[in-house]
Amino acid sequence: MLASRAAAQPAPRVAAIDWAMLETAVTLGVMPIAATELIQFRKDAVEPALGGSVVDLGLRGTPNFELLQLLRPDLILLSPFYTRHQAALKRIAPIVSLPFYIKGEPPFEKATSAVTVLGEHLGRSKEAATALASIENSLIECRSKLERFAIRPTYLVNVGDARHVRVFGADSMFGDVLSRLGLPNAWKERSRYTFAAPVPIEQLADTEDARIVIISEIPVEARSALRNSMIWNSLEPVKRGRVLMLENISPYGGVIAAMRFVRLLSAALVADAEAAQ
Amino acid sequence: MRVAWLVSGGSVLTATALFFLVATQQLPLSDWPRAWSEARTIDEIILVYGMLPRAAVAILAGAALGLSGALLQQLLRNPIADPSTLGISAGAQLAIVIATLFFPDVVDGSRTSVALFGAGVAAAIVFALGWRASFEPVTMIVSGLLVGVTSAAVSAALTLAQGEYLMSLVTWNGGSLSQQDWAVTNALSVELFVACALAALLIRPLLLLGLGDSSARSLGVNLKGVRLGVATIATMLAGVVAANVGLISFVGLAAAAFVRGCGVRRGWAIIALAPLAGGVFLWLCDGLVQAVAGATGETFPTGSVTALVGGPILLWLLPKVRTLSVSAQSNRPDVRVPLSKGIMVFFAILPIIVAIAYFLANTGQGWVVLSLSDAAELAPLRWPRLIAAAGAGGLLALTGAILQRLTGNPMASPEVIGVSGGAGLGFAAALSLVPTAGPYTLAIGAATGGFCAMVAVLAFALRQNMPAGKLLLTGIAVSSLSSSVLAVLMAAGDQRAWQILAWIGGTASAATPATAIFLALLAVTVLGLAMTMIRWLTLFPLGIPTAKSLGVPVGGSRALILALCGLATGAASVLVGPLSFVGLIAPHIAVRAGFITARDHLVASFLLGSMIMAFADFGSRTLTFPYELPLGLFAAMVGAPYLVWLVGRR
Numbered sequence: 008m009l010a011s012r013a014a015a016q017p018a019p020r021v022a023a024i025d026w027a028m029l030e031t032a033v034t035l036g037v038m039p040i041a042a043t044e045l046i047q048f049r050k051d052a053v054e055p056a057l058g059g060s061v062v063d064l065g066l067r068g069t070p071n072f073e074l075l076q077l078l079r080p081d082l083i084l085l086s087p088f089y090t091r092h093q094a095a096l097k098r099i100a101p102i103v104s105l106p107f108y109i110k111g112e113p114p115f116e117k118a119t120s121a122v123t124v125l126g127e128h129l130g131r132s133k134e135a136a137t138a139l140a141s142i143e144n145s146l147i148e149c150r151s152k153l154e155r156f157a158i159r160p161t162y163l164v165n166v167g168d169a170r171h172v173r174v175f176g177a178d179s180m181f182g183d184v185l186s187r188l189g190l191p192n193a194w195k196e197r198s199r200y201t202f203a204a205p206v207p208i209e210q211l212a213d214t215e216d217a218r219i220v221i222i223s224e225i226p227v228e229a230r231s232a233l234r235n236s237m238i239w240n241s242l243e244p245v246k247r248g249r250v251l252m253l254e255n256i257s258p259y260g261g262v263i264a265a266m267r268f269v270r271l272l273s274a275a276l277v278a279d280a281e282a283a284q
Numbered sequence: 285m286r287v288a289w290l291v292s293g294g295s296v297l298t299a300t301a302l303f304f305l306v307a308t309q310q311l312p313l314s315d316w317p318r319a320w321s322e323a324r325t326i327d328e329i330i331l332v333y334g335m336l337p338r339a340a341v342a343i344l345a346g347a348a349l350g351l352s353g354a355l356l357q358q359l360l361r362n363p364i365a366d367p368s369t370l371g372i373s374a375g376a377q378l379a380i381v382i383a384t385l386f387f388p389d390v391v392d393g394s395r396t397s398v399a400l401f402g403a404g405v406a407a408a409i410v411f412a413l414g415w416r417a418s419f420e421p422v423t424m425i426v427s428g429l430l431v432g433v434t435s436a437a438v439s440a441a442l443t444l445a446q447g448e449y450l451m452s453l454v455t456w457n458g459g460s461l462s463q464q465d466w467a468v469t470n471a472l473s474v475e476l477f478v479a480c481a482l483a484a485l486l487i488r489p490l491l492l493l494g495l496g497d498s499s500a501r502s503l504g505v506n507l508k509g510v511r512l513g514v515a516t517i518a519t520m521l522a523g524v525v526a527a528n529v530g531l532i533s534f535v536g537l538a539a540a541a542f543v544r545g546c547g548v549r550r551g552w553a554i555i556a557l558a559p560l561a562g563g564v565f566l567w568l569c570d571g572l573v574q575a576v577a578g579a580t581g582e583t584f585p586t587g588s589v590t591a592l593v594g595g596p597i598l599l600w601l602l603p604k605v606r607t608l609s610v611s612a613q614s615n616r617p618d619v620r621v622p623l624s625k626g627i628m629v630f631f632a633i634l635p636i637i638v639a640i641a642y643f644l645a646n647t648g649q650g651w652v653v654l655s656l657s658d659a660a661e662l663a664p665l666r667w668p669r670l671i672a673a674a675g676a677g678g679l680l681a682l683t684g685a686i687l688q689r690l691t692g693n694p695m696a697s698p699e700v701i702g703v704s705g706g707a708g709l710g711f712a713a714a715l716s717l718v719p720t721a722g723p724y725t726l727a728i729g730a731a732t733g734g735f736c737a738m739v740a741v742l743a744f745a746l747r748q749n750m751p752a753g754k755l756l757l758t759g760i761a762v763s764s765l766s767s768s769v770l771a772v773l774m775a776a777g778d779q780r781a782w783q784i785l786a787w788i789g790g791t792a793s794a795a796t797p798a799t800a801i802f803l804a805l806l807a808v809t810v811l812g813l814a815m816t817m818i819r820w821l822t823l824f825p826l827g828i829p830t831a832k833s834l835g836v837p838v839g840g841s842r843a844l845i846l847a848l849c850g851l852a853t854g855a856a857s858v859l860v861g862p863l864s865f866v867g868l869i870a871p872h873i874a875v876r877a878g879f880i881t882a883r884d885h886l887v888a889s890f891l892l893g894s895m896i897m898a899f900a901d902f903g904s905r906t907l908t909f910p911y912e913l914p915l916g917l918f919a920a921m922v923g924a925p926y927l928v929w930l931v932g933r934r
Contacts, residue, residue, distance in 0.1 A: 065910035068786040069793050072665050073645075074910050077658070091726065091783070094796060098664070170462050207462040209334050212326040227388035237333040237465040241326060 019129055020081045024070050024096070027107045027261035028084035030055060031121045034138045034262055035131045041078050043067045051223070052257035054267045075099055082128070103128050108259060113183040118261045142262055149273050150189050156276050160193035160217045161185060162244070165258065166225045169232030169239075173258075174206050180258065181222060184265050188272075193217035209238050218249040220272065222256055251275040288546035295564050302571030307335050337463040342570040342586070343563040344472040345461070345525045346535055348479070350562020352521035353536015354543075354555045355483060358490055359514045360414075362421035363541070363601050364757070367403075367522030368533030368594070369764070370424065371431030375406020376526035378435035385442055396471070396527040403523030406431050411515060426700060429760050430868070433699055436767065436788065460585040461529055461570050468528045475524045476559075482517050483555065490514055491551045532587040533768060534594025535562050541597055566590065591768030598761040621878030623887055630891045637898050641670050646906040664797075672795035673901035673915065674894040675803035676856035677866050681893020682807075682814060683849045684867030685874065685886050689821045690845055697868035701846065702762030703853040704862035706737020709766045711787055711858075727799075730858040737762045738850030742843055790861030790915040792901045799859050810852045811890055815883065817845055822882040860915060866893050866900075 023029035023042040032039050033055040041062035042048070049057065062078060065071040070092065075083070076099050083102045085093070096102050105121045108114050119139055126135025163175040163182060174194045175181040182192050193214040211219065219242070225233065233239055244250055253271045257264045304313075311319060311331045319328035349367065356365040367373045379402025383391045391398060413427035414420070463469070489510045492500045497507060525532065539562035543554050569589040642663065643654050654662070680698050687696040698704065710733020714726050744758045770784055795803075814821075820841045823831040832838055853867075870893035871885065879888035900918040907913055 063910055065912055066786075068783065069791050069912040071910040071912060072793065073662050073905075076662060076665055091794060095794075170464055171460070207334075207460075208464065209330045209462075212330060215326065235465075238329060239464065241329040241333075243326065 020079070021084060021129075022064065022075055022078065022080035022082070022100070023084040024064070024067065024089055024092070025084060025086040025107075026052060026067070026257060027118065027259060027264075028086060028103075028105065028121070028125070030257075030261035030263040031105075031118070031125050032084060032129075033057075034122055035126050035129060035134045037129055037131070039084070040080060041075065043070050048257075051255050052260060052264060053255055055263050070096075072096075072099065084125070107261060108180075111178050113178055114180050115183040115187060115265060118180070118265060122262060138262070142266060145266065145269065146187055149269050150187070153188055153190060153273055153276060156280075157190050159249075160191040160214050162193045162211055162214070162217050162219045163222060164211070164219060165222050166229055166233065168226065169229045169236055170207060172206055172208055172211070174211075175222070175258070180260065180265055181256075181268055184268055185272075188269065208236070208242070211242055211244075212238075215243040217244055218251065219244045220251045220253060220275070222253045222258070222268070224252075224255060251279055292546065292561075292564075295568055299564055299568040299571050302568070302575050303335075303339050306571070306574045307331060307339075310335060333465050334463055337466050337469045338461055338570070339567060340466075340469045341463055341472060341529060342461050342567040344469065344476055345529050345532065346539070346566025347559035347563040348472060348476050348521045348525050349532065349535035349566070350539035350558040350560070351476070351479060351483065351536075351555070352518040352525075353562070354540045354558035355490075355514050355518045356536070357540050358494065358551055358555060359511060359518070360419045360421065360424060361494065362419070362424060363544070364421065364425060364537060364598060366534060366536035367518065367525075368432075368531075369537065369598075369760075370407065370410050370428035371435065372403045372407045372410070372428075372519055372522045373526050373531050373533060374432035374435040375409075376400070376403040376523050377531055378402055378439050379405075380527070381439040381442060396524055399527030400520065400523035403519050403526060406435065407515060407519040425757060425760060426696070429700060429763065430697075432767075434865075460587070471528060472524065475521070479517050479521050480559075482513070486510060486513050486517070487552055487555060494551060530585070530587055532566065533591045533764070534597065535566055535590055537594060537601070538562075538565055538590070538597050541601055569593070588768060592765070594768070595761050595765030598764065599758065620880050621884075623879065623884040626877070626879060626884070626888045626891065630895065633895060637895060637902070638670070641666060641898065641902045644902075644906070646909040668795045668797045668800035669792035669901055669905075670898055671800040671804050672859055673792040674898040675800070675807040676792075676860045677870075677897025677900075678807045678890045678894035679803075679810060679852040679856040680867035681870035681889040681896075682811060682886060683852045684893075685871035685889035686814060686817075686821060686845060686849055687867075688871050689882060689885070690824050690842065692825050692827075694872070697865070698849065698853040698856075699763060699862060699867070700759045701849060701853065702737045702741050702759035702766075703734045703850045704857040705759075705763035705766030706740075707731070707734035707854055707857045708770055708784075708788070708862060709733040710736070712770055712784055715783060727858045731854055733766075734850065734854030734857065737766070738847070738854065741850070742846055786914070787861050788914075791904070791912065792860050792915060793905075793912060795859060803855060803859055806852075806855050807890075807894070810848060811887070813848055814886055817841070817848070818882045818886075820845065821886070866896050870896060 018037060021032050021037055021039045023032055023039045026043070026048060029039055029042045029048075030052075038058060039061060041064050042057070043064045044067055045057065045061060045063040062074065064074060067089075072095055075096075080100045083096050083100050085096065085102060085104045086108075087104055087106050088108070089096075089104070093102065093104065103125060105117075105124055107117050107121065109117070119142065122135050122139055123132070126132045163179075163185060164172040165175070166172050175185075175192075176194050176196065177183060177186060177192060182194070185192055211217075239245055251272075253268070253275060256268050256271065260267075311327050315328070316331070319332050323329045323332040353366040356367070356370065357363055359365075376399040379398050380391065380395065383395075383398045410424065410427045410431055411419075414424040489500070489505045492503050492505050493507070493510060495503075501507060536558070539558045540554060542561045542565070543557045548554055548557060566586070570586045573586045573589055642659050645652055645654050683698040683701075684696065687698070687701065688694060690696075707730040711726055711730040713733065714729025718725050740762060741758050770788070820831070820836055823834055823836050828838055871889040874885055874888035874892055877888065879885050897915070900915055904913040904915050904918050
């Protein structure tokens with residue numbers, strides 16, 4: 008009964024201002040008609056693949072209200088980060104604003120509950136339940152597959168320049184997912200700057216038996232300087248070749264970014280272990 | 285004298301103690317010789333390739349900036365000259381930002397040449413601007429500020445236009461001294477050695493310049509050659525430091541001020557001692573940063589500490605700055621145009637701008653004229669920002685005109701009274717303290733910040749005997765402090781930084797019907813209030829003594845006028861960001877067009893400013909559709925050519 012009604016409904020016209028909400032909508036099988044900063048999204052987040060019909064709404068900081076108005080969406084998706092524009096957006100269409108990243112709080116559970124809540128808003132609770140079940144399943148599956156890698160702690164970093172990295176702690180999406188996979192995070196400190204701590208690279212020397220996972224590509228201008236850096240090259244993990252590189256993943260994403268991280272990380276770990284044998 | 289020696293000795297001891305405190309935590313002193321001869325463990329490597337070069341870089345960079353500042357101060361006979369106050373460091377920063385965004389391969393390897401190029405261009409612009417005013421200190425500093433503001437606006441705009449939060453740029457902006465090997469140390473020491481040698485060759489003619497141009501010429505000094513040589517050395521020093529460790533401001537200022545404060549009076553001694561003082565100063569600041577980082581786990585760039593110290597030093601130095609009165613009469617045209625004619629032109633152009641704003645659109649594929657129904661649908665979105673932009677433009681231009689008349693300085697503009705700087709601090713504070721700050725919270729934060737800055741500037745203004753030029757410097761000190769705090773927050777690096785960048789760039793898209801109407805009403809009210817001050821503003825350009833003898837209450841009237849300016853700038857920057865240039869340019873164009881009397885000048889500037897901003901809003905909205913460009917970038921696009929033109933004319 009419910010399913011037939013949902014199928015009869017035309018897909019709602021949704022516009023996403025927030026990238027994590029964009030992912031959440033796609034998870035529910037609703038491709039937004041418009042979203043912000045698509046050029047950067049396709050480069051940085053890669054997944055989900057967006058069709059050419061999705062309209063680019065401009066910068067996240069200053070979304071193009073006029074274009075949004077002309078598109079006449081049924082619903083606008085955002086997060087509390089865009090509170091500044093909330094009133095203006097409300098005049099165009101009803102909004103749903105869900106929190107993902109709150110200072111010092113692990114974001115994964117917020118991302119999954121966003122799937123449930125948005126599913127209710129869009130009348131797609133069934134899809135929400137299916138998606139969450141499959142996420143749960145692949146987490147359990149990967150957790151047992153990666154059990155043998157738990158002997159080493161892992162640094163999750165993103166290279167800023169040749170002297171600084173961002174380190175993802177437990178309050179980041181990657182750090183949260185890492186612990187859900189049963190892998191210890193080598194970065195124990197609370198990240199004072201929530202998502203990103205511009206950390207000098209020598210601070211990665213504290214845990215010698217760790218592995219270093221570099222998330223997203225290294226900026227072009229830092230590559231040769233990092234390659235020649237004395238301290239980088241004398242970090243135990245670098246000397247012993249325990250450095251893994253992952254492709255671009257959105258650091259402020261939702262469940263799709265989280266699962267992309269799970270997939271890329273386990274593939275890299277397994278491939279590395281096989282190469283070592 | 286004895287106090288001076290105590291302070292000097294104490295600083296050196298403290299810096300050394302801090303260094304050993306942090307370094308021996310890394311590796312006990314007894315292991316150092318072994319580490320030095322062959323570093324194997326990670327602790328040894330961090331000491332030998334991280335901590336020791338970091339200390340060396342702090343001392344060398346501090347010395348380079350100290351020398352650069354002392355040379356500039358001697359050359360310009362201006363105690364507040366410094367690579368950061370003259371905009372040289374900001375120019376280097378802009379060059380690196382541009383290269384990182386568009387030519388990343390160039391930056392990976394030739395960062396220094398890029399920074400030197402930017403520093404050179406910025407220095408050339410500031411010196412060329414100062415030339416006409418015979419390098420009068422206030423004009424030089426205001427020019428430096430404008431170049432700095434432009435560079436910052438363009439950097440912010442480009443970063444935003446890229447749509448990416450560029451951590452490396454932001455970290456670089458804050459000035460981080462952390463090192464991974466000795467490469468930077470070697471580069472800096474070679475450069476410092478060359479610069480010292482060149483400075484030693486030029487020091488005699490440079491000191492002779494201090495006797496006055498004609499005396500120096502009669503003693504056989506090649507004025508142009510010496511000036512060019514010294515300016516080149518100082519710029520080169522600043523550029524190389526900027527390339528290697530980022531934006532570290534006020535070290536040159538602090539170093540030379542300290543040396544003079546110790547009672548050293550001779551020019552050669554100041555130039556010789558300033559590098560030492562600069563080196564110790566930066567080493568001390570870096571030691572503090574590292575000690576705090578070790579104790580609390582908070583890391584922030586060393587540049588932020590020097591900047592926080594710099595603002596107060598600037599204020600302390602103000603009484604020592606000589607000011608010349610720049611003739612405000614010089615650029616007056618002879619023909620006076622009646623105001624009614626200007627108002628007619630305004631009402632003729634107004635419908636055109638409104639029509640363009642309502643009916644012309646860029647779809648991303650091309651330009652189209654909207655149908656009446658489409659235009660009607662978009663009207664509720666378009667009129668608030670049009671009105672807000674026009675209101676802000678009018679307020680800023682009016683403020684600029686008032687300040688230029690009040691101070692007699694053609695470079696005066698709203699951003700130099702420090703209100704927009706204070707508003708920026710308040711905005712950042714609201715963002716930091718309230719996790720999900722809405723538009724009203726942010727507006728209240730910015731207004732509070734702007735108000736505090738204004739009270740601080742007013743407190744200085746109320747001192748009867750303070751020359752008008754120094755008012756500008758007070759405002760600049762507040763602006764510098766605010767921009768350094770904003771830089772720290774951005775270096776701290778979370779998503780808030782992105783909102784701060786957006787605000788600095790300026791946008792009218794946050795305007796709501798309520799705020800737009802408020803801004804428009806305020807603009808008209810302020811214009812009305814300014815009309816009641818016409819008599820004062822007519823007499824002020826004639827000089828303080830003349831104004832006093834004609835019965836103008838100098839202190840009180842100045843405070844009232846500044847309060848009005850602060851209100852106007854604060855409201856404008858709260859709603860649409862700290863827009864630059866419209867407050868500088870509009871009053872100039874108005875005077876050149878022939879609106880000469882105080883009343884005509886003010887009204888014409890107001891109308892012109894509102895038109896410029898209304899049009900800029902249209903441009904920022906449509907040019908790179910759907911990606912919105914910051915308003916500030918548009919204003920800078922108009923302002924930069926204007927500055928060049930100002931340089932070129934006699």
